[in-house]
Amino acid sequence: MHEDSLMAIPEAPPSHGAAFSIFAGLTPRRRTELARLGMQTAIDLLNWLPHRYEQFQNGIAIAEIKPGQLVTIQGLIVQTRLIRRRPVRFEALLEDPTGRCVLTWFNRRELAATIKPGTCMRAAGKVAIYKGRPQIVQPDISIVEDLEPTVKSDGIVPIYPASVDISRRFIAELISRHLDACLAEVGEWFTEDFLVHRHLMTLTNAYRQLHKPESLAGIAQAQRTIAYHEIFLFQLALEIRRYHLRHSLSACKLRTDDQVDQRIRALLDFALTAAQNRVIGDLRKDLSRSQPMNRLLQGDVGSGKTVVALYAMLMAVAAGKQAALLAPTEILAEQHLLTIRAALSASRVQLELLTANTPPARRVDILQRLASGELNLLIGTHALLAEPVTFGNLAILVVDEQHKFGVEQRAHLRRRQANIHTLVMTATPIPRTLAMTYFGDLDVSLIDGLPPGRHPIHTRKVTTPQLPEVYRYMRDKIAAGRQAYVVTPAIEDGSLELASVTTVLGELAASMGPEIRIAPLHSRLTAEARRDTMERFRAGEIQVLVCTTIIEVGVDVPNASLMLIRQAERFGLAQLHQLRGRIGRSSHQSVCILASDDASDGAQARLNALVRHSSGFKIAEEDLKLRGMGEMVGTRQSGLPDFLFPEFLHEMPFLQMIRRDARDRVTRDPHLLAPEHAKLREQVFQRYRHTLLLADVA
Ligand code: ADP
Ligand code: MG
Numbered sequence: 001m002h003e004d005s006l007m008a009i010p011e012a013p014p015s016h017g018a019a020f021s022i023f024a025g026l027t028p029r030r031r032t033e034l035a036r037l038g039m040q041t042a043i044d045l046l047n048w049l050p051h052r053y054e055q056f057q058n059g060i061a062i063a064e065i066k067p068g069q070l071v072t073i074q075g076l077i078v079q080t081r082l083i084r085r086r087p088v089r090f091e092a093l094l095e096d097p098t099g100r101c102v103l104t105w106f107n108r109r110e111l112a113a114t115i116k117p118g119t120c121m122r123a124a125g126k127v128a129i130y131k132g133r134p135q136i137v138q139p140d141i142s143i144v145e146d147l148e149p150t151v152k153s154d155g156i157v158p159i160y161p162a163s164v165d166i167s168r169r170f171i172a173e174l175i176s177r178h179l180d181a182c183l184a185e186v187g188e189w190f191t192e193d194f195l196v197h198r199h200l201m202t203l204t205n206a207y208r209q210l211h212k213p214e215s216l217a218g219i220a221q222a223q224r225t226i227a228y229h230e231i232f233l234f235q236l237a238l239e240i241r242r243y244h245l246r247h248s249l250s251a252c253k254l255r256t257d258d259q260v261d262q263r264i265r266a267l268l269d270f271a272l273t274a275a276q277n278r279v280i281g282d283l284r285k286d287l288s289r290s291q292p293m294n295r296l297l298q299g300d301v302g303s304g305k306t307v308v309a310l311y312a313m314l315m316a317v318a319a320g321k322q323a324a325l326l327a328p329t330e331i332l333a334e335q336h337l338l339t340i341r342a343a344l345s346a347s348r349v350q351l352e353l354l355t356a357n358t359p360p361a362r363r364v365d366i367l368q369r370l371a372s373g374e375l376n377l378l379i380g381t382h383a384l385l386a387e388p389v390t391f392g393n394l395a396i397l398v399v400d401e402q403h404k405f406g407v408e409q410r411a412h413l414r415r416r417q418a419n420i421h422t423l424v425m426t427a428t429p430i431p432r433t434l435a436m437t438y439f440g441d442l443d444v445s446l447i448d449g450l451p452p453g454r455h456p457i458h459t460r461k462v463t464t465p466q467l468p469e470v471y472r473y474m475r476d477k478i479a480a481g482r483q484a485y486v487v488t489p490a491i492e493d494g495s496l497e498l499a500s501v502t503t504v505l506g507e508l509a510a511s512m513g514p515e516i517r518i519a520p521l522h523s524r525l526t527a528e529a530r531r532d533t534m535e536r537f538r539a540g541e542i543q544v545l546v547c548t549t550i551i552e553v554g555v556d557v558p559n560a561s562l563m564l565i566r567q568a569e570r571f572g573l574a575q576l577h578q579l580r581g582r583i584g585r586s587s588h589q590s591v592c593i594l595a596s597d598d599a600s601d602g603a604q605a606r607l608n609a610l611v612r613h614s615s616g617f618k619i620a621e622e623d624l625k626l627r628g629m630g631e632m633v634g635t636r637q638s639g640l641p642d643f644l645f646p647e648f649l650h651e652m653p654f655l656q657m658i659r660r661d662a663r664d665r666v667t668r669d670p671h672l673l674a675p676e677h678a679k680l681r682e683q684v685f686q687r688y689r690h691t692l693l694l695a696d697v698a
Contacts, residue, residue, distance in 0.1 A: 022178045033165040042182040045175055046207045049644060050158030053213060054124065054140055063098035065127045065134055072124040073101060073136075074144065082112045090115075094123060101127075102135040114169055120144045122157070143169060156213040179211055189229060189679045198657075200225045227648035228658060234643075235662035236680065237688035238440035242294070243666050245441070251292035251421050252321060252395045256284045260318045264311055267343050273452065275299075276308050279445045283312045286421065286443070287396070293421035296402070299447030300616040301427045301581025302454070302556075308447070309398045310340060312423055317349055317376045321395035324378045328401045330355050332553055334531055336400070337379050338538075339556070354380040354389075357527040396421040401553045427553070427581065428574050428620070440659070456614045457584040459592045461568075461607050470564060470593055471511045477562050478516055478543050482588060484562035486546045487579055489570040491522045499566040505546045512544070521547040552578045558586035568594035569603035573623040576610055602626075624650075 022042060023031055039045055060071045075096035083089040090111050092103045103123050105111055115121070125139035142157040160175070162168035175182070186204045195202060201209065201221055209222035265272070272280070279297060286293035299305045313323035325340075327333040337353045344351060352366050352375055369375040373392025382399070402424035424442070462470055474484050486508065490498035501520045508518050519542045521533050530550075536542045538557050545551070545560075552575060563583045568576060576594070583590040594607050609622040648654060665677065672681035 021181060022174070030166075033163070037163055037166065042178075042185040045178065046182050046186070046211070047644060048160065048171060048175065049210055051161045052159050053216075053219060054142060054157045054159055061098040062094070062096045062101050062134065065101070067127050067129045067134075069127045070125070071127055071136075072122060074122040075101075075120070077115055077117055077119040077121065079117060080112065080115060082109065094121070100133070102130060102133055103139050103141070104130075104135055104137045106138070114143070114167075115141075143172075156216065156219070158211060158213060175211055179208065183207060187679055189232075189683065191676065195225075198228065198661075200228055203229055223645055224648070224654075227643070227645040227654075230643050230645070231648060231655065231658050232662055233680075233684055233687060235440060235659050236665065236684050239659075239662045239666040240670070240672075240684065242441045243670050245294055246291045247670070249292050249419050250290045251419050252316075252319070252393075253290050254287040254315045254319045254321070254395060254421075256288050256315060260315065263318070264314045267314075267347065268307060270451070272307070273304065273447075273449065275447045275449050276304055279308050279447055280311050282443075282445045283308070283423070284315070287312065287315055292419060293396075293423065294442055295423050296442040296444045297423060297425045297447070298444060299425070299427065300450070301578060302450055302585050303427075303447040304451050305425045305427070305447060306336065306339060306400075309400070309423060309425060310343065312396055312421075313377060313398060314349075316395040316421075319395065321393050322370070322373065322376060322378070322391050323396045323398070324380065324384075324391070324394060325398045325400060326380055326382050326384060328382055328553060329550070330357065330381055330527060331530060331534060331550060331555060332400065333379050333381050334534065335556060340377070340379065350374060350376045352378055354378060354384060355527075356381065394420050396423065398422075399424045402426045427578065427616070453587045454584060455587070455589050457580060457590045457592050459580065459594065459611045459614075461594050461596065461611060463597050464595065467595065468511065470595070471508065473591075474544070474562055474564065475512055475516065477591075478512075481559075482562060483537065483540065483542075483557065483560040484544045484564065485551060485560060485579075485582055486544060487551070487563065487565045488546065488548060489567050491524055491548055498570075501546050501548060504566060508544060508546065516544060517542050518544040518546060521545050521550060523548065523550055549575065549579065551582055555582050556585060557582070559588075561586065561588040561590040562593075563591075564593045564595060566595050567598075568596045568607060569598035569600075573606045573609060573619060573626065576606070577616055577619045580610070581616075 022045065023034070023040075026034070034040070037048070039048060060073060062073050062075065065071050065073065073094060073096060075094045077092050078095045078100070079093040081091045083091070087106045088109050090105045090108055092111075092115050094101050094103055101123075121141055121143050123136055123139040123141045125136040128135050128137060142159075158172065160168040160171045162171060183204050186207060188202055188204065190200075192202070199221075200206075203225065206222035206225035209218045210226070213219050213222075282295065283293070286295060297305055297308065309325065313325065316323040325336055327336055333353060333355055337351070341351055350369070352369070354363065354366050358366065366375065366378075367389065370378060371390045371392055378391075397420050399422065478484065486504055488499045488501050488504050490500040492502050493500050501522050505518060505520055512518065519533050519536070521530060521537075525533070533542065533545070534555075537545050537560075540559060549571070561583050563580060565571070565576065565579060571579070580592045583592060592610075594610065596603060596607060598604075605622075605626055609619055609626075613619050613622065643649065665672070665680070668674075669677055672678075672684070
């Protein structure tokens with residue numbers, strides 16, 4: 001492999017050429033302040049982009065302005081005055097060839113330092129008449145450079161973000177003064193032809209447009225151009241990573257004949273849905289190759305991912321290899337053990353569960369059988385990743401509920417177990433645009449739709465006064481043979497504001513009557529007690545489980561068809577959807593009740609989204625709208641870089657085009673060795689070598 005050539009690029013030192021001349025003239029204090037804002041190089045300065053623009057269109061002569069009008073005027077400051085009485089008032093008299101207008105600010109004492117007689121500026125705002133003279137209070141202003149106060153018609157003024165220490169005017173001047181020197185440092189990544197083809201500007205031109213705009217259309221195109229470049233670079237990193245995972249690693253080819261297929265299907269007590277079969281088709285194709293599979297399986301809560309994973313694992317077992325399944329919680333791992341053990345009861349597959357609570361002696365035994373290859377299938381918690389577990393001949397690793405783990409953990413996984421097939425599964429539907437960035441290095445399969453015979457869950461909101469009614473309803477349902485979950489945001493009565501498992505347990509016991517068996521479930525119980533409770537709930541001996549979000553993922557008790565979530569506003573939208581996914585798992589009509597007394601817009605928007613939508617994808621899109629991409633996957637956790645224009649990450653066609661372009665380059669020139677890729681190569685490694693994305697390619 002060409003790893004050497006790929007990684008041989010020396011780390012480019014930040015270019016100091018222009019930076020020196022720019023920063024040299026500043027005081028050390030200024031330099032420190034700029035550095036604190038992340039501005040140390042010419043490129044940093046260029047990337048300090050205006051956060052908005054003011055358009056001084058159709059400038060009007062002062063003689064023509066009328067009270068009540070919104071205007072932009074331009075001229076020379078001829079006189080200023082600071083009136084120190086409270087509220088402090090600062091006045092400046094602006095003059096153009098036709099007249100004079102007073103500009104007035106309250107509590108802006110500092111303006112006296114920047115606005116002085118002789119300053120040439122534009123001001124925009126609403127005209128009033130004060131003591132017979134036109135006046136604009138708190139106008140938007142910008143200092144104009146040319147000293148000739150002629151009225152231009154299309155002035156678009158960049159407004160920069162500033163900090164406490166550094167004013168936007170200082171930054172504007174710094175950038176304006178050094179723009180050409182900075183632009184000289186940019187360097188183009190793409191050929192002119194290519195840019196024309198994509199309706200993009202050159203990078204240099206785009207930066208110029210953003211800092212010295214000529215038109216609104218120009219700004220828009222420049223933003224698009226920069227967005228293309230930065231998203232392209234990220235996609236390129238993902239593609240390189242993808243390419244190398246595929247070509248520098250190899251995994252075991254697994255046999256997939258009809259006999260194996262029939263033997264696996266015979267173990268299931270239901271027929272697979274079309275969607276499940278389609279995904280199994282993807283998996284069989286992947287697993288029959290020597291390139292390691294690297295696939296993400298997305299499917300809404302309850303869509304039946306487990307059985308698909310089981311199929312893939314049994315393909316490994318049938319070939320005499322080992323398979324492992326990792327879950328995020330012990331409860332889920334235990335449940336997988338029960339489900340899979342039941343499915344495999346008639347087979348000779350050797351199956352074990354390994355978690356932090358496995359007794360030491362048993363653990364030693366399991367590890368030994370794993371290493372010898374005697375054990376076929378291991379189920380464990382993600383914590384397993386942190387330990388030195390040696391497999392005799394592991395062929396496939398399945399990671400369930402992967403949504404809690406970012407790009408970093410995935411890379412970690414790869415490092416530990418390089419030459420195996422991996423399947424990661426998530427029930428937190430990720431909007432497609434997000435998936436393309438977040439999981440851009442994976443192939444994606446989707447189970448759309450639920451197993452047959454499911455009814456959509458009815459979801460409704462209630463407030464505290466309606467709870468007795470809810471409890472009556474719950475009692476009726478239980479009398480009819482169903483079971484229920486009651487989810488609370490806290491375990492014990494620590495805080496007055498939170499409904500806890502303890503309080504709610506008492507409340508329920510009082511209102512449900514002694515014949516109904518209620519039990520708590522939360523993380524402070526011993527593993528033993530939790531397992532016991534889950535077993536009894538599964539068996540129907542316990543009818544109401546009062547619990548925390550411990551049941552959020554994976555728990556599968558089809559007879560439970562009612563869920564009450566107390567203080568539902570305390571939970572995130574995705575989390576509520578996950579919780580709700582614990583019901584609606586049988587042909588009984590399921591009902592989810594969201595109790596909340598929070599009337600705030602944010603809370604209501606989330607709860608309404610749940611009432612309105614049952615599809616996890618719809619909910620994820622709402623969530624994305626309500627919270628924004630950055631919030632949804634914390635940058636640190638996801639390994640996503642900070643983008644200058646993150647809003648473009650929502651534009652599907654744009655994103656798809658960029659991804660195609662990036663993939664195309666990597667296919668043609670996997671090591672980016674062609675002369676035309678020199679700049680791209682330098683950029684992608686400079687930026688992504690240290691994030692795990694490219695570091696573990698080597
Ligand atoms: P999730 O995708 O949330 O992990 P599970 O794999 O836990 O969903 O499946 C949810 C429930 O649906 C389980 O009880 C499972 O046995 C059942 N199930 C899965 N596939 C089918 C099918 N094709 N027909 C009927 N029931 C199914
Ligand atoms: Mg699951």
